[in-house]
Amino acid sequence: MTPQPVAAANTAVTRLILTDFRCYESLRLDLDARPVVLTGPNGAGKTNLLEAVSFLAPGRGLRRAQLSDIGRREAGDDPAGHDKAAIPWAVAATVTVDGETVEIGTGVVAASPGANQTNRRAVRIDGADAPSQSALGEWVHAIWLTPDMDRLFSEGASERRRFIDRLVFGFDAAHAESLTGYERSMRERTRLLRDSRGGRGADPSWLGALEDRMARAGVAVAAARLAFVARMNVACKLGVGPFPAADLRIDGEIETLLETLPALDAEDRVRNHLADNRARDTEARRSTFGAHRSDLICRHVVKNIAARQCSTGEQ
Incomplete structure (x- = not known):
């Protein structure tokens, strides 16, 4: 089949x-x-x-x-x-x-x-x-709404990222692989920075290779999110019956780059950011720039307010 x-x-x-x-x-x-x-x-x-x-x-x-x-x-x-x-x-x-x-x-x-x-x-x-x-x-695309998602718009960005990424999976089967590759390279880079005191003792080619993977996969992830949200906005802004019209956007560092730059140029910018942030990321013990920091922003079109400020029913 x-x-x-x-x-x-x-x-x-x-x-x-x-x-x-x-x-x-x-x-x-x-x-x-x-x-x-x-x-x-x-x-x-x-x-x-x-x-x-x-x-x-x-x-x-x-x-x-x-x-x-x-x-x-x-x-x-x-x-x-x-x-x-x-x-x-x-x-x-x-x-x-x-x-x-x-x-x-x-x-x-x-x-x-x-x-x-x-x-x-x-x-x-x-x-x-x-x-x-x-x-x-x-073959299969699955979406679920569970009780612990009731506060999707009022809690942290991580749940909203997971929610939008699962929606993207249904339109772009390669998105899951890009996301997995990005997260794996990010974890390896964080471990390498931690073990080598900010990258000073690390093999520069190894560190550069991880940052290259993060750049390529991160731009692919961000581009897929932007493309999906653009498609969704066509329908969401209409509203259906009692469901309020909504405006969606992705607030993220790489997504912002893609608004003005071709993908290859955005990848170069991401590589440079990651290289410049090595000392900072070592101190923070995490990556402080990238697709893992993006957020899904939703607004009530008629009231022009953020979803987190809407009533529970409107959310």
Whole structure:
């Protein structure tokens, strides 16, 4: 089956199979394309089912849980998972996309006894191993609204970044890979600066290579966010029924550069900023410039006020 533009596709999960996932030792659901409502008492496993579906898309799922926390545990097991050894679990699904089917499987691969390996999430698509979970974005796009997102517009920028990035995944499957690459290079650069006292003792070619990766991936991330918000604004400014018209924009350092510069020139600026900020970033123990600092800004068009100042219902 050829990957479809998932944002425009008619997508449904028609079979869901769980193995040692949360409270489920084994579960199989055969479904059709109609909407599904889950009901039952607290603790019955409704959210666990939704979390399983969320793992059919790239990312850490709707709970953002550690892989080692997801496998089913017997009564008396350490609930905090202090040993951090991932208990193998699996989610398999048949997904229909515009009338065609794709078989998706994902889960934690069991490491060999005594092996020094980190927990790894495996992905298979139509029986073939995928190079990374980013490949899921070619087939499935998932958005969720959960109770802890009620304060999306009144709390910190990190949740809004995650929210907008997940929306972007549905229109740009490469966005997940760009974001993952950016964050990985940023972590490696921070570690290198910390261990080498501001980069003075670091291999300059290594440090420069990490900053080059951050620049290229960071500009790609920022450009994808800007393109998505431009598309969304066409619809959001109209308003629908009781939903107020909204104006969206991305407030970020790299996004600002892209307003006036071509992407390649913006990459050069980012590289220079990162190189100039090495001492500052060492002191702060984090990167103080980049795509990880951007924020989604939303305004009520009619009232001309920020979303954080709107009523809870308007938000």
